[in-house]
Amino acid sequence: MSLTPIIYDFKRSFLRLSTIAFLIVFLLGGAGLSYLSYQFFTQQYPSIYTAGIITATNNTCMIHGIVYDPFGHLVDNARLVLVNRSGSIIAGFRVKGNYTVNLTDLCSRIGGARKLWYYLGTIRVESSIGNQTITTFARNMVNESWYIIYGRDFAGGGIIGFGEQPPTAPTTRQEEISKYESSIPSVWASLILLDKKTGDSVLIMLAVNNNQSIPGLKPHYNISYAFLKTMIRQGIFGVSGGFSTVNLSRLEYRDLGYIDKYVSMYRIRVDPDKDNLVLRIYDPASNTTSYLTIDYAFKTPVKAVYTGVLVAGTPMNLFMTFFPILFLYLSYALLAKPKSIGALEFILARPVTRWDIYLTRWVGGVLTALISPALFVLAVDATTYAILGYGMPGSVLLAVYTGMTLALVAFYSLTYMFAAGLRSSLHLAASITAYLVFVIFWSIIVLISAFIIGAGFAGVASISYLLAYFNPLGAYNFAQYSIQVDYGLTHPVETANPWLGGLSAIIWITATFIIGYYLFKKANLTS
């Protein structure tokens, strides 16, 4: 037997109009889903930030800064507007992600302003989807917000500051600084926590030189970093105990090297078991060392939030509500219908056994179940990448894909078993019933079970995972669960074990496949 029949059965399951139409809807849906998640995300997090420094030496004023997204990626084409204290615009620029603005009369325009406002309304270039400026897309996506450049006077009249934080931030930061610092450095830092588990983070630093004699106030500091646990924390959000007293100079520092730029970004890994990042700033000119700490204990890991919204949110569940219909239909088209009209008999007259026919057609559908979710997940990821310039973590993609695939293969095998044992009309009736029970009414079944057992609302999560082992589509719930737990988005539930969830799917698949074969062996293949 060549591969032709399997390929053919697969092509017939995958390349059929209904499957393709379904997939197109799903791919578009997947893309839309990513976009929705992004919108949701940007409602919570402004989509772009800026950090910048204005240097003023010898009457030359320059702005050095970056524009970046919540993941710490530079964003080009932001419109940057300088506004004076009374709110009137003094200058506007279109800037790159990493920019230096050098206007001849910038100093005079800034004048005596103590505070400068950056007005950011961006038009992003989505380079990943063909270098097209998608004006409306970007406009809607970005909350136009005001960002303050806050700062302080220092020798020479330069202004230094972060535009990242809302107006209350300076005080907080000042407090932070005063907490440990022996001297106030000319370095400011901000940390984006991407992933709490791995500690994957982006460190952004602004620096100027205090020394007026240095041209352009170019910084030259040696930076190293260490981690510190300042609080004894209990649980996920519980705080107890107080600050411990530490000698910052005794920590074990890792070298980041010299910074010679006004704005620098580093990808670092913070220690997930500690809660503070300590930056040691050594100024070789004055031979002084100062410290800066950033508390990341309560920082929301942005990747996790985005991933959580995307993967565990309602929209993704919507897909798992409709995906099974495709597979119900495939078991009908591949087995129930040809069997019912008697078309399998002619195939059985080939040098094959019933087993061969049963297997190849099952494989045909399974291949579709392997490929469709892959395409779907990739579409979601590609869209995410196009919007954010940031793909989802591989582990998340894998978990979503595995969960979806196991669930869909299990559901397909169940309806395939019906097809093997029943006439096509009964197959439809049984499959639709299974669909209603396992998909549509499942949450009601969970609620009722919790009520009957007397677990109440508090026990719903626990019951729901317990019952999910008995749902062929349960594997997907466990995939979501594992991601949520991984990212600290949910408390662990005792009854939920993703490995067992996967095993349950495999048992569903094996059992229905074997029973189905047993039924098929006895089935009458005549019309």
Add this chain to the structure above:
Amino acid sequence: MIVIENVDKYFGKFKALDNVSFEVRNGEIVGYVGLNGAGKTTTIRIAVGVLYPDKGDVLINGYSITREKRKASYHVGWVPELPIFEPDAKALDYFVYLAGYYGIPAGEARRMGRELFEKVGIGEAADKKLKQYSQGMKKRFALAVSMINNPDNFLFDEVLNGLDPEGIAFFRKLALEFKREGRAVLFSSHILSEVENLADRVVFIHKGRIIAVHTMEEIKSMAKPALRIKTDRVDEGLVKILGEYGEVRVKDDAVYLINPSIDSSSLIEKLSQKGYRVEEINRVRPSLEEVFFKIIGEQK
């Protein structure tokens, strides 16, 4: 070589086949004749392995269809009585698909398909969907498929049924060609005369049992010639006179002289001498169907 060995088949309580045994040798065309519902299709379906026998077995080139299905099926081509395919498939695609089960790669199968389609007369319709095929075209398609791997044995179930005259002629030619090439051909029919010019032997099945196996020669000899005589009156005298020249049978208003030892003109003369007026006389041959019914009747 197809050997059917003691096959029983029940449909529920109904015994459709009762200890059916016969064989089709290489280079032989065997007609399988029986009334509607006699069990021909059931036998053939068991022989090609799409139906399990309750007892007995079928050997195709020595391979058991129940125990060595893949090998046995490899050596047999089948044209079903009412072929059913997956309706949405295009004929040539479906041919390639089925050829895949014989290990024939798609490209080669496509070329071979076009060739065979041309041969069986559906070359024009290669890219049509099978649901657009007429009954005769389906038969031709099944015939093309049965030749995919050039098997040694063929089972044709009512294959002439639904074919146009040109198709029938083609099929006869093909069957004889198979015979010449030393293949074993079984084909069923409920009309004995349909197999007359083709079959070397005829296996008769009635109510699930093989009731007779005759060579075509034997059958033909059973269909003896006769003289059908209509006279002004039929009486004992007439029967007596005719009895001298052969077996006499009276049916309706005519008398039959079977295997007459006298020619018709001499008979007319003899009869008019005895005072019988011959109104009509002609030579007849009992049809094969009469022979068929006789065989069945004997068995009852």
